[in-house]
Amino acid sequence: MSKTRYHNLEVAEVIEETHDSKSVVFKIPQDQKDAFEYLPGQFLTLKVPYDGKQLVRCYSLASSPHVEVVHKVTIKRVDGGRISNWINDEVKVGDSIEVMPPAGLFYLNEASNDVILFGGGSGITPVISILKSALKTTDRKVKLVYANRDEESVIFREELKQIEQNHSDRLDIVYIYDTVHGFLNPDMVKEVTTGHVGAEFYICGPGPFMDTVENTLLSEGEEKSRIHVERFVSPADPDEAAALEAEAIAAAGDSTVTAFKVELDGEEHTIDYEKGDTVLKSMLKAGIDAPFSCEEGMCGACMCEIEGGESQLGINEVLTDEELEEGWTLACQCRPISGNITVKFPD
Known part of the structure; x- marks a missing residue:
């Protein structure tokens, strides 16, 4: 019902860029090349075991899909940065890291201006x-x-x-x-x-x-x-994220919504809703090929607008206050609560 989220990728090269930054080049297996196609400006999401936890961090690709065949992320050391310092100190060629396929809404558009x-x-x-x-x-x-x-x-x-x-x-x-x-x-x-x-x-x-x-x-x-x-921020640790999700589910516990509408790729769908599910989960249950990647409220791949009702947003590491005021939400974290809700995905 859902896409494969993380793939184990081998580190092909580690490059010392400056005294406090290194680049990590990943080897992409032939059968995963399609999944790891990307647009210039997008990022990779890494899941790293650290001190008994699985920490998640997003790092932009410094390589270009039009110029290079490699997938390279560059990480600068940060004071107190658990993962940035671990990568700079410990990661070596041959290591395996869990990596999510590229995502992100910050990329070169097709305009002709400067x-x-x-x-x-x-x-x-x-x-x-x-x-x-x-x-x-x-x-x-x-x-x-x-x-x-x-x-x-x-x-x-x-x-x-x-x-x-x-x-x-x-x-x-x-x-x-x-x-x-x-x-x-x-x-x-x-x-x-x-x-x-x-x-x-x-x-x-x-x-x-x-x-x-x-x-x-x-x-x-x-x-x-x-x-x-x-804008990048460090996502909440797993226990904090679980608490935030539980809070969002509880807040949506009195939902009166039994169905909602979705506008996607020029088509309109009516989706049955089960209390507690997110918009994304409901769409996937209905067999709708919804856009998403991380399912953790941090990549923005499932950004959509919500109209005509009340909803509850859980973890949000992407949307600004202004975007929230304009009606944007994240399908992977949004739970319908009341009203005749319509969810609209950008073309």
Whole structure:
């Protein structure tokens, strides 16, 4: 009834990128290649045994499906980061790690306008994937604004230098170092985006960095639909996640819904509902090929809009407060409670 979620993948290569970051390249078996096809900017989800728990973390693919045949994620060491430090200290070639197929809504679109990329620290990982694909598959102009603490902290420095040399007519890279230029501020954002009104903007990095870029672009009149932001948080530990799920199930215990409507791929379905089930579980029971990946409220693959009733959302590591106010939810965590509910998936 559900898709295979995690696959055991062998580590094919470990690359030391900087003094505090490493890349891990996975070997994808021939019979799993279709499952691991991805779009530039998407991520892999890793499940790692740690201190008696199964911890889950999402890491963006720094490789490009249009340029490389490998699947490479890059992880920067984080103070107190249990998994990031374990990967940097312990993972070696030949190890096996449970990995979920690629997912994520942060990827290169098919427009023809300029592509302006903002990467902060390890936020370069999905950004460089988008950069490589944009240069390979389109004729769009590309600008990368890459902020780091200092020059020694720049991940992919040599690779970026080579790419810039090969695409000097279309690619412009601006490096910003905290120790030299200070932290990225609105004036810097305005300066680097001058001449690129109407571009497509992709932003990934520390929270304050992303907020500065996004808020400045909006204040300058750029459309929100052209500003793409990738935010990662560490998911709750298994015991915490179980408690959150139990709370959501209890809150939906008095549901009066017996059926709801779903609009998916241009078709409308009426789905029977059993109390306690999520929207996704109900759809799968009905034989509907619903979009989903992690089933844990963190990848966004099952994002949908809900109208005409009340529902209860459980674990949410993806949706912003603004998206929730607009009516977005996650099918894998949403439980109908009352009213004539209609669930709409984006085209």
